[in-house]
Amino acid sequence: MRTCESLRRSLSAGECDQILASLYALDGADSSLAAARARALRVVEEFQAAFSPADDTAAALFSGPGRTEIGGNHTDHQHGRVLCGSVDLDMISCAAPNGLNVIRIISEGYPALEVELDQLLPRPEERNTSAALVRGVAAKIQELGYKVGGFDAWATSSVLSGSGLSSSAAYEVLVGNILNHFFCEGALTPIQIAKIGQYAENVYFGKPCGLMDQMGSSVGGAVAIDFADPAAPVVRKVDYDFSKSGHALCIVDTGSCHADLTDDYAEITQEMGAVAAHFGKQVLRDVPEEQFRAEIPSLRVRCGDRAVLRALHFYDDDRRAVEEADALEAGDFERFLALVNASGISSSLHLQNTWSIADPKQQAIPLALAVGRELLDGTGAIRVHGGGFAGTIQAFVPVEKLTAFKSGMEKLLGPGMCHILHIRPQGGCVILA
Known part of the structure; x- marks a missing residue:
């Protein structure tokens, strides 16, 4: 057990340097490690200032990372396959049990949050709020048979807002890990925590998301997921060290707004669903590809050409996500890059989610x-990143071209719009306890 003071001493003494270097893909420079250490120390100090815990209160430091979609663009909602990964931008928090029946969270830059645990049913007035996510995570963990309790937490985030890196999943995974550590004796697996986060977002927050975001954040590294059975997805960690690829991962913010795009996103699932319905199915994963291709002339009349093109994208990108994971495990990064480019072209031409009509x-x-x-x-x-229509793009850039690429993109879009990230090997975790 560590108190806040022992957390501070351990961080200052460098006892956490190895895990910090792993989480944030640090290059070994003293300045980068010092910055990560200073950030962690500040979180502990802000927690102490905000909550004034007793000297013997057990405390711990937690991380919930953002995630990036690597392969399988808009395939998960059709029970398809995806490839995703956790990144080195995260939410980090110092937390401790408070002996109360309330969760109190201060997230830097946002109003303080309090969620009472005496009644954990969904509350309509909390929909689309952080309180809904916290209540939903606590409710699901209690439903699984654990006795949840109150805690205090102070958190800060480097996950870019509106970047498609899923700050909501990072938050859910962070809260799930805090509750798992203090009240479940660490019994919940990363996959369980991901499912708990999805439940909170679906049922309490009110967003019908798939499981890719939470899985990418919780499991860590590159993760291949098969959603044939969404209740029991098949998860495979992909054994590949991206730091040895000779390429950097860039997420580029195009400066375009996600507002008012709900209909665009909904039409993708509706049109893919209409094609599936032609065969008496709910999702395309349940329709054999050869049957779909044989019926394309009829589908054009019944569903429209765009729906047919979007279904074509599903079958191709569903297959590519698996091929990308296989290429990485085989160490064939050039093959992986070719597949990423092919996915990007398919999203543009077939899925048609790069701009809104x-x-x-x-x-x-x-x-x-x-x-x-x-x-x-x-x-x-290079490809569109995430849901599309607005927001971000993703690029794997050779390190020798990285400076010129970043400069060129920011000349087009403005300073600070090209972010250089890394796939980190660890998902949601306890950094120090």
């Missing part, structure tokens, strides 16, 4: 992809 003058993603492709000049890979 509601505002055709706004085509920031296609423009950024065009400029990025010119900067890469036949190397690396």
Whole structure:
């Protein structure tokens, strides 16, 4: 058991340097390690200042990372396959049990949050709020047979807002790990914590998301997931060290807004669902590809050409996600890059989620992809990132072209819009306890 003071001493003495270097892909420079150590120390100090815990209160330091989609664009909601990974941007928190029946969280830059645990049913007034996520995570853990209790936490986040890196999943995974550590004796697995987070987001927050975001954040590293049975997804950690690929992962913010895109996202699932319904099924995963292709002439009439194209994308990208994971495990990074590029072309031409027909003058993603492709000049890979229509793109950039790529993208989009990230090997975790 560590108190806040022993956490501070251990961090200051460098006892946590190895895990910090692993979590944040540090290059070994004293300055980068010192910055990570200072951030962790500040979290502990802010927790002490905010909550004034007793000197003997057990405390711990936690991390919930953001995630990036690597392969399988819009395949999960059709019970397909994806490839995702946790990144070195995270939410970090110092937390401790408070002996009360309330969870109190202060997230830097946001109002303080209090969630009483005496009644854990969903509350309509909390929908679309952080309180709903906290209540939902606690409710599901209690439903699994654990006695949850109150805790205090102070948290800060480096997960980019609106970047498609899923700050909500990072938050759910962070809260899940805190409750798991203090009240479940660490019995919950990363996969269970991911499912708990999805439940909170679906039932309490009110967002019908798939499980990819939470799984990518919770499990860590590159993760291949098969959603044939969403209640029991098959999860495979992919054994590949991205730091040895000679490429950097860039997430580029195009500056376009996600607002008012609900209909665009919904139409993808509706149109894929309409194609599946033609065969008496609910999702495309249950429709054999050869049957779909044989019926394309009829589907054009019944569902429309765009629905057919989007179904084509599903089958191709579902297959590519598996091939990408296999290429990585075989150490064939050039094959992996070719598949990422193919996925990007399919998203643009078949899935058609790079711009919204509601505002055709706004085509920031296609423009950024065009400029990025010119900067890469036949190397690396580039694609839309996440849901699409607005937001971010993803690129794997050769390290020798990284400076020029970042400069070129920020000349187009503005300073600070190209973020250099790393796939980190560890998902949600206890950093120090």
